[in-house]
Amino acid sequence: MARPQQRLAANVDGPFYVDRTCIDCGTCWQFDPAHFAPTGSTSHVWSQPEGEGETRAALLAQQACPVAAIGTTRELLAQSQADGFPTLVSSLPPGEVHYCGWASRKSFGASSWLITRRRADGRHDNVLIDSPRWSGALARRIEALGGVSRILLSHRDDVADHGAWAQRFGAERWIHAADAEAAPQAEHRVEGLEPLVLDDDLVVLPVPGHTAGSVAVLFAAQVLFSGDHLWWGVDPPGVVASRRYCWWNWQEQVRSVERLLDLDVRWLLPGHGRWHNFAPGEWRRELEATLARVRQDRGGEP
Template sequence: MARLDQRHPAGAPGPWFVDSRCIDCDAARHVAPGLIARNPSDGVSVFTRQPATAEEVAMAWRAVLVCPTRSVGHVSERQPPPGVYPHDLGDGVHRLGHNASDSFGAHSYLVVRDDGNLMIDAPRWTRQLVEPIEALGGIAHVLLTHRDDVADADRYAERFDARVWIHADDRAAAPYATDVIDGTEPVEPTEGVVAVPVPGHTKGSVLYHVDGRLLFSGDSLAWDPRREQLTAFRRACWFSWDAQTASLDRFARSGLRFDRLFCGHGWSHDAPAERFHDHLVDLVARMPSWRLTRR
């Protein structure tokens, strides 16, 4: 629950607020763009204005339930309305919200499919998601993109008797995994799903390409809305930047195309497949010149 006594002073006056425990994970900004933004003086999230429409109020509630530190709130309304999450993003993809502090607020997703539903990474465990996930058909496979965003995958897998996939090089984060991806060659966990190993962000990072057009990138690839181009996280590359560059180059040459990008951290985005491919080729060309500098 957000703490009114720690309300950030830079937020817009009114009933909705963000408290000073915000960890700058960006999650609330992704679900409430135009309402919540990064405060330039300290990097945390604040309401830049108060919600003015029913849809904007719904966005604010999504921010409440996505925040891993529970730093977003309303001065008097503490109980969210029903059905905030899972949030239908179209094409069978649902954002699950309830982001975990253990994963630094990474987003997770449920993909509803006739061949069995997929959970991509995991939120924190909450019974608020169990019944809605059941209503959508449960979970057949939990697909983990890398070690950092595992969160409470084990509890969801146990509850729904789901198979759990992770790369061998990150398996220590999910010792309960039923299926282990090895090497750098793509594999198919189930029909229509391609797991593409992309060592770099972590040694065991994986992209999941679903139904020929949906890409779940974990923390290996994201959209930069300010520059309107694809990006990767140089300052959050825990294994090897050279390896990540080579991995994304290999993916760009693979023939796999996507027109919807869903990220763990960073901004998701939709674009025509060929435009995304051009952006990816451009990103790979730019990456070798990125060097860490002291802040």
């Protein structure tokens, strides 16, 4: 629970604040950049919400924070909605994509995502990408959306509470063999570098580099869940492949980026960093610019 006496000086005056327990995971400013921003080693409230919609967004950021470092008044907290997450990101012909919120400290606040879709026979066949922290409120909301039949784990760092989610929904889990020690109970292994086609609209793409067993997940040929392989940077804007946060093999990570050039991604939804909506054809131009930067060995940062 955030404490007013630990309120950071960087916060602007007003009811919402970040306190000293912030671990600088980025969840709040990725979700609600209109009110939260990074300071360097923590985050802070740079603008207080005004009106119902903005207050709701700030309260959801408070709920998503993995370490409860965001505080506000009791009156505003009482307006927090247990069914706020998952929030809709995009509707596509084969289904919908949602952000799960409820980030976990175990995955350093990584984002997790839910694909909701139905099969031809009307049965729900939803997919969880990485794991939010366990929350009964979130589980009830996901159940109302049709539950979870599969959990796809992008890499070893973002498995969080996968066991609790798998048990709650009877879901089967996939993780790459090279990262499988992080989730040895997972029912399925992805092997090698070949794409694994799970369904016509769902493909697992091995992208080793950040870790040996990193994978991305492609949904509907246009939504790329990228784990920590790639994300969107804002200053300056561009796709980021980060050498600084490459834990295993940078050259392999660059080769993994190259293998994604022929996609036409419209949504980049990462574990960490901002997500981004691309115009048709923009993905290849952006990724070529990223590769030009990393080949000059400038660290992979735009």
